[in-house]
Amino acid sequence: MSAADRSPAQPLELRLDGHLNEDLASSVYRELRAAICDLRLHPNQRLVQNALADELGISRTPVRDALLRLAQEGLVRPAPQRGGYLVSEFTAREIIDIYDVRLALEPDAAAQAATRHGAVAIATLRDINSQIADSSAKRTTSTYELNRDFHSLVIEPSDNAIIGRMLRDLWSMPTALRMYHVQMVDQAVERQMVEEHDAIASALEARDPDATREAVARHIEVAREEAVQQVDQDWN
The missing domain is CATH 1.20.120.530 (GntR ligand-binding domain-like)
Known part of the structure; x- marks a missing residue:
């Protein structure tokens, strides 16, 4: 199964290790960014806000904010036809x-x-x-x-x-x-x-x-x- 076909319901092995004085959205952003960089999250893998929030055991808002920040950096891109985001390719x-x-x-x-x-x-x-x-x-x-x-x-x-x-x-x-x-x-x-x-x-x-x-x-x-x-x- 390719990375692009991986179901968002499968565990992504994400964990939040919050830093002192760090808000929850920043913790989510930092963990997702690390997972993209070390290829736990593969290019073209679909990320769904609700599924990520459920896996991390948190509300949707910090996940949404983290995904928007990653999109601004170009690490993810919207997937309008399927919903959510896709991890950006690197060429x-x-x-x-x-x-x-x-x-x-x-x-x-x-x-x-x-x-x-x-x-x-x-x-x-x-x-x-x-x-x-x-x-x-x-x-x-x-x-x-x-x-x-x-x-x-x-x-x-x-x-x-x-x-x-x-x-x-x-x-x-x-x-x-x-x-x-x-x-x-x-x-x-x-x-x-x-x-x-x-x-x-x-x-x-x-x-x-x-x-x-x-x-x-x-x-x-x-x-x-x-x-x-x-x-x-x-x-x-």
Whole structure:
């Protein structure tokens, strides 16, 4: 059965863990957004306000407000003929655009940082990569955050605050997180990612800008091809 055909009556494994001083609509929004990003809710899956409210054990109003907020972000879209909303697709074009921006910025920023990393930073990079290797089989959002932290630390000493901010914005995009969960279906891809991270850390440890630029560019190019292939195969 495809994601689009999944009945809204089936449990969606949603849970509300309210934050201090957070209203109920915000809690629902945060949980639905997380479920979309980690693919518990699939592209084209139908979301019905009443069914969601019943599953969460709350009234319809906070669910309605959360769905409207998700629609404003483009994560869901109205399904007027069937009612409710559909989880928005994410396309190969979006993925290519994200990786193209990373390719334009990240390798040069990493090369600029190559001679500025000390022993502590290199050890931290290797520790983060070890945590990714240990947790990647779980394919959790926390693994994604470790991956994001690795790449952020690689470019941190480049002293280009604008590039750093732009790359952080890319990593925070829902498409980037959804893309990561799609890529990590294959354990061979996970192992390759860890190996490529190790090559980046080694180039930085050698204080070699050219090797660092090449290692980062290759890592991004390989990830782009794998992500596009997986999205075309599974969701489009």
